Amino acid sequence: MRHVTRLWQVYPLFVLSGLSQAAFWPAVAAELMTYFPRDRLHAGISFFNIAWCGAMGLGSTVAGRLYEWSPGACLEMGAGLCAVTSLLALGKASRRETGAVEEPVARADARRDS
Secondary structure, eight states: OOOOOOOGGHHHHHHHHHHHHHHHHHHHHHHHHSSSOOGGHHHHHHHHHHHHHHHHHHHHHHHHHHEEEEEEEEHHHHHHHHHHHHHHHHHHHHHHHHHHOOOOOOHHHHHHOO
């Protein structure tokens, strides 16, 4: 198995990380605005950031422990969680298309204002 032996070998990963975050975060911020009413947006974004940072810290800790136990276990768990998350997202999208989910307040406000 090959490993990183020089620091410059990691730089392309940093570039890819920056590009993916540049595409990801604006979309997340726009989507958050649809879930919270205007007067509660600050609290909603605060909760999202606390949950995101907590999950990043907890995920790193759990992955480290799993890697100590079995190097492939963290990859298997990640694949399983990715599959579950994808199924949940697909279910939410299908409920939104059929009208089974109520329209978020921010979207209703935006339609009323225009």
